[in-house]
Amino acid sequence: MLPPRGLSPWGMPARHRFENALLVLAITVTALAYLVSIALLVSGRLDTWIGILLLAPLLVYLARGRMYAAQRVNGVKMSPTQFPDGYRMVAEAAARFGMSRVPDGYVVLGNGQINAFASGHGFRRYVVVYSDLFEVGGQARDPDALAFIVGHEVGHIAAGHTSYWRQLGMFGANYVPVIGSSLSRAQEYTADNHGLCNRPTGAAGAIGVLGAGKYLMGLVSFHEMADRAGTERGFFPWLVNILASHPVLTWRAAALRDRSRHGRIFFRP
Numbered sequence: 001m002l003p004p005r006g007l008s009p010w011g012m013p014a015r016h017r018f019e020n021a022l023l024v025l026a027i028t029v030t031a032l033a034y035l036v037s038i039a040l041l042v043s044g045r046l047d048t049w050i051g052i053l054l055l056a057p058l059l060v061y062l063a064r065g066r067m068y069a070a071q072r073v074n075g076v077k078m079s080p081t082q083f084p085d086g087y088r089m090v091a092e093a094a095a096r097f098g099m100s101r102v103p104d105g106y107v108v109l110g111n112g113q114i115n116a117f118a119s120g121h122g123f124r125r126y127v128v129v130y131s132d133l134f135e136v137g138g139q140a141r142d143p144d145a146l147a148f149i150v151g152h153e154v155g156h157i158a159a160g161h162t163s164y165w166r167q168l169g170m171f172g173a174n175y176v177p178v179i180g181s182s183l184s185r186a187q188e189y190t191a192d193n194h195g196l197c198n199r200p201t202g203a204a205g206a207i208g209v210l211g212a213g214k215y216l217m218g219l220v221s222f223h224e225m226a227d228r229a230g231t232e233r234g235f236f237p238w239l240v241n242i243l244a245s246h247p248v249l250t251w252r253a254a255a256l257r258d259r260s261r262h263g264r265i266f267f268r269p
């Protein structure tokens, strides 16, 4: 038996090796954009972009407050009596990652979309799972896949991705192609490491549901998806990945299968 290597599902989940460097780059870009905006403002110029940038601390605060409130007033909040399986999964993931506070969990109407996200406002942290994705958790389906996805989202919180200061620091980089998206992809691999740590047996189901939805997920071959990470070659597959907020699905599958190295951010495995 091999010893845990940080990327092993039996050790604590690893942060992607490029994440912190890309975060420093993103914060540098934001800080430079800020300084240029202030300089332009002082020299008497003001346009929409300068305004948006200078108001970023307020805009990020308002957007996060509104997003949190939207879940509180429209979402179905997980509790010991409401979606207790989901409630337990969130608590178990938080315990697994050594978090002192358990995030709130909400189910919201998915309208067919397979999605989930994590965010926060002030000191509160929460995960939101769209109903069409949450449905995979029923006992008749694949609760392991849901536990992986809950672990992924709680992992974003455990890794600090949902903090106000981090999101403010990344604000400017989100408008620069490649830099913001590359940091985002590194964060997604970090979150996948958390998902795998939380429920290693859910990785294949998670790739299945993200690839083909809640009804066909069981028919998706995890290994065929992971194999194709290395065989779908060329400029355009590379371009799709480099501009995406999430690593392309075949590369994610490959990273979940090969635990000897970190997931690929820029070039195919």
Ligand SMILES: [Zn+2]
Binding pocket: 152, 153, 156, 188, 191
């Ligand atoms: Zn994610």
